[in-house]
Amino acid sequence: MAGNNKGFRIFANIIMIFLTLCCLLPFILLLMASITDEATLTLYGYSFFPRVVNFRAYEYLFQSVNKIARAYGITVFVTAVGTTINVFMTMFMAYLLSKRDLPGRNALSFFIFFTMLFSGGMIPSYIVWSQYMHVGDSIWGLILPNLALGAYNVILMRTYFTTNIPQDLLEAAEMDSCSELGMLFRISIPLSKPMLSTVALFSALAYWNDWINGLYYLTRRNDLYSIQNVLNSMMNNVQFLKENTLDASSAQITTQIPTSGVRMAIAVISIVPIMVIYPFFQKAFIKGIVIGGVKG
Numbered sequence: 001m002a003g004n005n006k007g008f009r010i011f012a013n014i015i016m017i018f019l020t021l022c023c024l025l026p027f028i029l030l031l032m033a034s035i036t037d038e039a040t041l042t043l044y045g046y047s048f049f050p051r052v053v054n055f056r057a058y059e060y061l062f063q064s065v066n067k068i069a070r071a072y073g074i075t076v077f078v079t080a081v082g083t084t085i086n087v088f089m090t091m092f093m094a095y096l097l098s099k100r101d102l103p104g105r106n107a108l109s110f111f112i113f114f115t116m117l118f119s120g121g122m123i124p125s126y127i128v129w130s131q132y133m134h135v136g137d138s139i140w141g142l143i144l145p146n147l148a149l150g151a152y153n154v155i156l157m158r159t160y161f162t163t164n165i166p167q168d169l170l171e172a173a174e175m176d177s178c179s180e181l182g183m184l185f186r187i188s189i190p191l192s193k194p195m196l197s198t199v200a201l202f203s204a205l206a207y208w209n210d211w212i213n214g215l216y217y218l219t220r221r222n223d224l225y226s227i228q229n230v231l232n233s234m235m236n237n238v239q240f241l242k243e244n245t246l247d248a249s250s251a252q253i254t255t256q257i258p259t260s261g262v263r264m265a266i267a268v269i270s271i272v273p274i275m276v277i278y279p280f281f282q283k284a285f286i287k288g289i290v291i292g293g294v295k296g
Helices: 002-034 038-044 056-097 105-117 122-132 151-164 167-175 180-188 190-208 213-215 225-243 248-254 259-294
Strands: none
Touching: 002 259, 038 259, 056 105, 056 151, 056 180, 056 190, 056 225, 056 259, 122 213, 151 190, 151 213, 167 180, 180 190, 190 259, 213 225, 225 259
């Protein structure tokens, strides 16, 4: 029996090492490509061991270090504020749906689930947010549209509330004249920290990686661009210069721009902060997603 368990552990460890390498190797290759000479990339392709190493791609990007620093600041602000709004709205909506005696609970649950399957489309959404909510060319254009509340997060947290918060505890609190807000903030939330961390991580990732809102709702305020919009703009500029050079002198300059390396460096710059932060949320994230998703 002990031999079987040892054999299974060895087999499981081998599988986990393989899966870990499958996750890590693409990031390592991305990093190596970002510091590989452009001509080497063109001739030999991507490699874990670059033949010629240079940091020209990062030098090119950090010529606009003030713009990148400002974009990072805006992204951090948008991510923090947006994640806070998302978590609170998700928490309140999920708590309401977890109350079995709530009038219209089934209809409201169906309405939320319906939005996961069907959407009015981008054009109606843009008209509502820009012409009626007036979020265009403002910081709210990066926070409110599309990301402030998600049906999947609501259903995930509702499942957690209904299956992991003892109803007897809530009933006892109600008998002690505790209000609904009191039961939410004093009982449900302290017992739901893993799920709150999971929802917060989902929301933060969505805000950090978002560039659609900046593209659609910031038409005149480039100074409000997030890091994703700034990096996307820089990549488009590099590609434009590469493809639309007319005179010989400009052509010589643009051929020195590491187009492929810049793309890889942009990916590294945008993803490194998330890779640094994720380990701190990993334990709560795994616990929350498993507990919130297993039971229905």
